Amino acid sequence: MEVQGKKLLGRVLKNSRVMTALTVGTLLAVGSMYVGQVNAAATKGYAVKALEKKGIELHQERDRLNSDIAKLRSLDSVKARESFLGLQKIEHPVFITEGINVVAVK
Secondary structure (H helix, E strand, O other): OHHHHHHHHHHHHHOHHHHHHHHHHHHHHHHHHHHHHHHHHHHHHHHHHHHHHHHHHHHHHHHHHHHHHHHHHOHHHHHHHHHHHOOOOOOOOEEEEEOOEEEEEO
16 A cells, blocks of 8 residues: 555656645745735834824823813912902911921911
């Protein structure tokens, strides 16, 4: 049985049509794997670029929001909104000192 298999294999490998078909099939398989790998790498590259762009936009938005927060927390901004916020000015504040803590009492 083993001898017949070797003879058959030898005849198949000597047949030029079979060898051509095997070669073409192998090249097509390797070529399609290569194209698949290149496509996957390109797709991941586009995804990375999109995420980098989104990260930059989020950083800019964070910086803008931090700037807005700083403006709203400023004394001038609070003074401009004090009547709207219902704040009242303390005329004669009294400060109580206890150790290192200082408290203002109305």
